[in-house]
Amino acid sequence: MSSLENVFYIQAGLGVLANIFLLFFYSSIILGDRPKPMDLISCQLTFIHIMMILTGGDNMFAKILEKLKLGNDVKCKTTFYISRVMRGLSICITCLLSVFQAVTISPSTSLLAKFKHKVKKHIIYAFFYLWSFNLSFSSRWIFYVVGFTNVSDTHQMKVTKSCSLVPMNYIIRGLNLTETMSRDIFLVGIMLTTSVYMVIILRRHQRQCKHLHSISHLRASPEKRATQTILLLVVFFVVMYWVDFIISVTSFLLWIYDPVILNVQKVVMYAYPTITPLLQISSDKRIISVLKNLYYKCH
Incomplete structure (x- = not known):
């Protein structure tokens, strides 16, 4: 096992544990009285990140499918499809x-x-639309991914240790790339636009606070803290996304996937679902309060 693989497994373990903790926390809030829309969104994101980590590469999810004695082809199609949907x-x-x-x-x-x-009011409809869109959008990969056989004979491109993509002509390859790029660039554009808008609002608010009493500033701080956390998440996501995107596009166009590149991409791809819960835990006063209570009970 290489040092990069060790990093990935440590990263995956930390990410799964942190996300499971958050999933239980947000689920308990949602099952309570009047959950905030932000809690609903955060709960969705936590679940997605758990699934992202579990379906990454030769993973725990693939091992579960192996125990069910499903064929390698079915295992590859299932894990790769779920991985793309979650991404x-x-x-x-x-x-x-x-x-x-x-x-x-x-x-x-x-x-x-x-x-x-x-x-x-429409947050639930947004979830339904996003899930439906991504489930259908990623369905094409079911036809292109197969259980790995022999690269030299079939010109398959290995995407994990046991899965590979079947050969595609340049037109199909270009269409697949264009579709994914169009979706991702559009969404990243929206994220960057809203981030710039939030930075402007925060700066205006900061200027106004200088002329107001300190109590008013304290009242605004939870909202400000939440906004700063989201800005950090967006910036980190965009950076990690583009690194992953450059690796994916280069490998896809050249039709070459090196084992070292695979491991680097896994570490980059799953940095976001690992860092996100840690940022959320450190910035949410409710979570910090729960952790403090647990600490005092244990001591």
Whole structure:
């Protein structure tokens, strides 16, 4: 086992544990009285990140399918499809989180203010649409991924130790790449736009706070903290996404996948679902309060 694989397994273990903790936390809030839309979005994102990590490469999910004695081809199609769906949902829900926070903090005089109540009412419909879209959007990969046989004979491109992509002509390869790029560039564009908007709002608010009493500043701090966390998540996501995207596109166009490149890509791809819960835990006062109570009970 290489040092890169060791890094990936440590990263995956930490990511799964942190996300499971958050999933239980947000689920308990949602099952309680009047959950906030932000909690619903965060809960979705946590579940997606758990599935992303579990279906990454030669993973725990694949081992479960092996125990069910399913063929290698079925195992590869299932894990690769779920992995692509979760990757798509990760970018979609992160984008939704960014848009929702931009609408939430927008002043009453802005154009976005009138959408505040509408966004809260239609959040469930947004989830349904995003899941339906990504389940159908990624379905084409079922036809292109197969159980790995022999690269030298079939010109298959290895994407994990046991799975590979079947040969595609340049037109199909170009169409697949264009479709994915169009979706991702559009969503990343929205995230960057809302992020710039939130930075402007925060700066205006900071200027106003200088002329107001310190208590007013304290009241605004939870909202400000949430916005800063989301901005960090968006920036980190965009950086990690583009590194992963450059590796994927280069390998896809050249039809070459090296084992070292695979391991580097896995570490980059799953950095976001590992860092996200840690940022959420450190910035949410409710979670910090729960952890403090647990600590005091244990001591």
